[in-house]
Amino acid sequence: MILSRVLQQLVNGLSIGSIYALIAVGYSLIYSILRFSNFAHGSFLVVGAYAGFFIVTAMSIPFIPAVLLAILTAGLAAVTTERVAYRPIRERNSPTLYFIIASMGIAIFCEHTIVATIGPKFRTYPRVLAATGVDLGLVSMSKMDVMAAFMAFLFLIVLQYFITRTKQGCAIQAASYDLQAAGLMGVNVNRLVGTVFLIAGILAGLSGVFLGMKYTVYPQLGYLTIKAFVAAIFGGLGSLPGAIAGSLLLGVMEAFIAAFLSSQLRDLFVFSLLIAVLLVKPGGLMGKYVEEKV
Amino acid sequence: MKRLVAILLLSVMLSLGVASCTTSKAPDTIRIGYLANITGDGAVWGQAEVNGAKMAVEEINKAGGVLGKQIELFVGDARGNATDGVNAIKKLIEQDKVVAVLGSNYSGINLACAPIVEAAKIPQIGSFPTNPKVTVDEKGNVRPYSFRLCFIDPYQGKVLADFMVKDLAKKKAAILYEVTSDYSVGLSEYFEKRLTELGGEVVAKLAFKQGDVDFRPQLSEIKQKNPEVLLLPNLYKEIALAAKQARELGMSEVIFMGGDGYSNTMLEMAGEELQGSYWVSHFSWEDPGLRGLLEKYTAKYGDTNPEPNAAMGYDIVYFLVDAIKRAGTTDGPALKDAIENAKEVKLQHAVITMDPKTHNPLNKLAAIHVVQGDKIRFLKNYAPQD
Numbered sequence: 001m002i003l004s005r006v007l008q009q010l011v012n013g014l015s016i017g018s019i020y021a022l023i024a025v026g027y028s029l030i031y032s033i034l035r036f037s038n039f040a041h042g043s044f045l046v047v048g049a050y051a052g053f054f055i056v057t058a059m060s061i062p063f064i065p066a067v068l069l070a071i072l073t074a075g076l077a078a079v080t081t082e083r084v085a086y087r088p089i090r091e092r093n094s095p096t097l098y099f100i101i102a103s104m105g106i107a108i109f110c111e112h113t114i115v116a117t118i119g120p121k122f123r124t125y126p127r128v129l130a131a132t133g134v135d136l137g138l139v140s141m142s143k144m145d146v147m148a149a150f151m152a153f154l155f156l157i158v159l160q161y162f163i164t165r166t167k168q169g170c171a172i173q174a175a176s177y178d179l180q181a182a183g184l185m186g187v188n189v190n191r192l193v194g195t196v197f198l199i200a201g202i203l204a205g206l207s208g209v210f211l212g213m214k215y216t217v218y219p220q221l222g223y224l225t226i227k228a229f230v231a232a233i234f235g236g237l238g239s240l241p242g243a244i245a246g247s248l249l250l251g252v253m254e255a256f257i258a259a260f261l262s263s264q265l266r267d268l269f270v271f272s273l274l275i276a277v278l279l280v281k282p283g284g285l286m287g288k289y290v291e292e293k294v
Numbered sequence: 295m296k297r298l299v300a301i302l303l304l305s306v307m308l309s310l311g312v313a314s315c316t317t318s319k320a321p322d323t324i325r326i327g328y329l330a331n332i333t334g335d336g337a338v339w340g341q342a343e344v345n346g347a348k349m350a351v352e353e354i355n356k357a358g359g360v361l362g363k364q365i366e367l368f369v370g371d372a373r374g375n376a377t378d379g380v381n382a383i384k385k386l387i388e389q390d391k392v393v394a395v396l397g398s399n400y401s402g403i404n405l406a407c408a409p410i411v412e413a414a415k416i417p418q419i420g421s422f423p424t425n426p427k428v429t430v431d432e433k434g435n436v437r438p439y440s441f442r443l444c445f446i447d448p449y450q451g452k453v454l455a456d457f458m459v460k461d462l463a464k465k466k467a468a469i470l471y472e473v474t475s476d477y478s479v480g481l482s483e484y485f486e487k488r489l490t491e492l493g494g495e496v497v498a499k500l501a502f503k504q505g506d507v508d509f510r511p512q513l514s515e516i517k518q519k520n521p522e523v524l525l526l527p528n529l530y531k532e533i534a535l536a537a538k539q540a541r542e543l544g545m546s547e548v549i550f551m552g553g554d555g556y557s558n559t560m561l562e563m564a565g566e567e568l569q570g571s572y573w574v575s576h577f578s579w580e581d582p583g584l585r586g587l588l589e590k591y592t593a594k595y596g597d598t599n600p601e602p603n604a605a606m607g608y609d610i611v612y613f614l615v616d617a618i619k620r621a622g623t624t625d626g627p628a629l630k631d632a633i634e635n636a637k638e639v640k641l642q643h644a645v646i647t648m649d650p651k652t653h654n655p656l657n658k659l660a661a662i663h664v665v666q667g668d669k670i671r672f673l674k675n676y677a678p679q680d
Contacts, residue, residue, distance in 0.1 A: 008514045009511055012508075115333050115337075120335075120337035124562045140544040141542070215507040216535070256511075258512055259515045263511070267503060
């Protein structure tokens with residue numbers, strides 16, 4: 001009985017955590033290159049969620065290609081954002097604060113544009129996978145969650161391969177130490193930053209599609225990214241394995257505290273724990289002090 | 295020199311500001327404010343209320359207005375939270391100079407607005423703020439300028455518990471409520487109190503926070519306790535998500551019930567899961583008395599199945615206009631007295647007599663709804679038996 005309760009909460013936590021991980025990784029990646037907290041990250045996610053919704057409902061495209069199209073849209077939105085909003089700031093060598101303010105502006109702009117054009121109403125994805133749960137005796141979960149977690153890990157593995165094994169990936173690693181020095185070494189900085197935003201956008205778009213399917217699509221869906229930001233910092237900003245570990249841990253902690261300690265005071269407990277961890281390890285679980293940064 | 299220019303500019307701006315203030319001080323129209331959630335999670339309801347109110351104002355103006363003046367409607371966006379609600383109502387009162395504020399439909403917002411309307415002596419009539427404290431403070435004194443046209447949470451909780459025990463013959467309930475919402479916390483308490491009185495039991499009571507979308511941890515715990523009924527005293531988004539997730543976790547038998555936070559929209563999100571669930575609300579479009587209004591609304595806005603809020607938005611304007619007529623003035627204290635002494639005011643959705651001691655309408659019936667197929671159907675009107 002108690003085993004089944006614990007396992008069930010573990011599954012619940014991992015299913016939330018895997019989505020946090022998709023968001024946190026893209027967020028962490030941008031941080032490691034440009035050194036600022038990209039609050040517009042949630043907007044990429046919302047773009048992906050809406051793109052997926054409209055592609056699936058309006059065009060008769062099968063589900064998997066539709067998802068790929070949606071996440072590509074989110075990726076392009078991220079690249080466009082970088083080109084229009086961040087590059088001018090970057091080229092003027094303005095303080096980091098400018099990036100942060102610009103990103104907040106984009107987040108607010110995006111939410112309100114959606115409210116004004118598409119409307120504040122909730123949109124529901126058609127049921128692609130049966131809503132019925134899979135009952136494994138000790139635990140039950142939805143097919144959707146299993147697929148979401150699987151896809152999340154698939155994308156994260158591909159990303160890890162890209163960063164450690166390809167030339168572009170090496171350039172990104174170099175840039176995460178020093179963007180300017182990487183530029184002096186002949187790395188095309190604009191293309192590199194563009195690639196990073198494309199990756200971040202794609203991951204955010206994918207999490208947007210999953211969140212949309214699980215929790216419906218609405219203009220404020222992007223607020224969920226706040227938890228992922230916290231997870232990224234908890235895991236160690238700028239470290240991809242750290243972002244993943246932080247996200248999964250945060251998800252599991254939330255589930256366990258809500259179920260076994262207090263559902264009312266869940267966030268109080270979770271965030272107190274996070275503060276405690278950061279006091280002991282200021283860089284986060286896998287931040288700064290680990291040699292490999294990306 | 296620069297300083298001189300600055301001072302000059304400042305004085306010009308100030309005098310302009312004063313001038314615009316004086317011009318707006320004596321409007322030749324009667325200005326009414328409507329505090330609604332036009333954006334944010336509750337926009338579905340807020341927009342319906344404002345649409346209904348606009349329709350009523352147009353009709354009244356066409357028929358010659360009130361006290362020989364035309365009515366002008368000013369809408370303030372509370373965006374679903376108390377902070378924005380307070381900003382919006384301050385703007386309505388201080389800048390737009392409205393004589394009364396209608397709405398909002400959220401208890402948390404109207405609670406925050408109560409001291410403001412009291413200080414300004416501007417009556418506020420809420421549409422659906424069901425928490426008792428909206429009109430009566432902690433010490434039991436009535437808040438002089440706060441009113442409402444809906445019934446209150448204890449009543450709603452009572453109806454739910456009565457219906458569950460007497461009509462559904464169920465005794466074991468679980469509650470999943472929103473700890474950051476006055477509405478949700480209040481409704482849960484009153485439901486629990488009445489259920490215990492009737493010999494039932496709340497076997498699990500778990501909370502979540504505003505903005506949460508994943509309730510699996512809480513629902514997994516609730517599942518362990520095997521409740522017959524799961525009370526969802528929440529708003530439609532959370533209701534739909536919770537119902538979906540509960541079924542996914544294998545709670546296939548539990549009956550969902552809840553208060554007036556439901557909406558037609560939730561059927562798009564979780565229609566299958568919500569089949570056979572019961573919802574208490576203030577009134578139903580299927581009430582024959584509302585057919586005319588529904589047809590008018592559909593003709594104007596093209597919405598064949600609007601939120602019931604539209605009818606309240608419409609009625610609340612007529613209720614206020616009736617009070618203005620009886621008061622013969624738009625002066626705050628006189629208008630407040632007229633609202634307080636409203637007797638058998640015939641509106642579309644109900645006949646309203648205001649209780650001067652609580653500022654709640656007396657003896658309103660509750661409507662019970664059940665989800666069947668792709669509709670939330672009217673089951674019956676209900677009054678709990680003491």
